[in-house]
């Protein structure tokens with residue numbers, strides 16, 4: 001039995017719990033009892049069904065209060081999307097017919113430039129938060145747009161729906177392709193400070209700011225340096241993109257000839273810390289991966305996007321060999337799906353293709369991918385003290401999965417082989433102990449009144 005002192009009323013579940021630990025990619029706890037301190041939303045104890053008597057005494061609950069999972073149900077940790085562009089949800093699944101830099105100019109910047117319109121932002125951001133929560137994303141690391149007020153609205157919506165979020169106002173002072181979607185270095189710096197200050201003043205318990213230079217091609221060295229200083233002063237997370245596409249890598253070399261590598265561009269501006277997560281990294285050298293390891297910076301693997309924009313292929317084994325923290329990201333709308341289950345499948349598929357091309361390559365297992373999507377994501381965001389698995393003392397961020405949901409997407413023949421499933425199978429979602437899916441009517445009413453202010 002593992003337990004911490006109880007602070008409040010317990011909500012106790014009994015059944016199967018599946019999670020990862022640093023030592024075990026997949027651990028299945030059958031007939032387990034898990035208690036949640038409902039005041040603080042943290043896991044108070046994890047024990048075996050055979051320890052019921054001791055647990056009821058120690059934590060003061062009665063067996064009648066236990067919520068029993070069904071025979072085809074289990075709990076798993078919430079999914080962590082380490083890289084998603086909230087405004088791009090508005091055109092997800094379209095416009096995937098060109099490579100990254102053309103795609104940005106043709107679809108992305110024009111779409112994002114409209115988010116000065118707060119009505120549009122409210123509609124799209126409400127949908128992306130609802131959809132990702134329903135799909136089991138309990139923590140999302142969001143890019144918004146350059147617009148501060150719309151970015152603050154995304155924070156508010158994330159808070160109201162109860163999702164855990166890192167949210168970044170995007171910074172870009174070097175984008176001459178679309179004049180109406182750009183800002184000066186001074187504006188970018190001042191608005192980033194305003195965004196951080198206003199968001200921290202709101203004191204949302206689960207939503208935090210993340211310093212967000214779009215990528216090296218969108219930012220001058222001066223802005224990168226200012227953003228590095230802002231992140232350091234406020235001890236904040238940092239997110240950006242790196243080494244996604246060969247053309248991008250080549251242009252970064254030309255724009256920053258003084259830097260030793262793409263990674264060095266960020267490093268010399270103090271943007272590589274143990275609270276940094278960089279998306280993609282398909283073309284990083286071993287030396288660059290060493291620098292990631294030394295600084296504690298993490299990578300977000302976004303396979304759907306890498307395939308859809310034909311950007312590249314990340315060698316996940318090599319990243320793990322360099323002991324670089326790694327999570328998974330949907331990268332909507334470079335990735336066409338906002339579902340982390342899709343990202344998990346693509347991660348597996350890409351790894352199997354690498355194994356097909358090179359018989360010496362050890363493809364990832366399903367269990368390893370499960371760990372990347374949960375504990376790995378929490379490590380990549382340096383939040384693994386708080387979330388990522390069912391360790392006592394962590395917040396209860398969890399998905400209740402029913403592999404035999406009525407009219408569900410899979411047919412089950414053997415009780416013990418629930419190895420495939422879909423978003424439909426996620427019947428309840430908890431964040432910090434609060435049930436956030438199904439959406440409750442009162443919560444919807446609260447959303448309406450909050451958001452109309």
Ligand SMILES: Nc1nc2[nH]cnc2c(=O)[nH]1
Nearest residue numbers: 108214215241305331334
């Ligand atoms: N996939 C992706 N890569 C980027 N690099 C710079 N901006 C973006 C973006 O919005 N999506």
Ligand SMILES: [Zn+2]
Nearest residue numbers: 083241279331
């Ligand atoms: Zn991205």
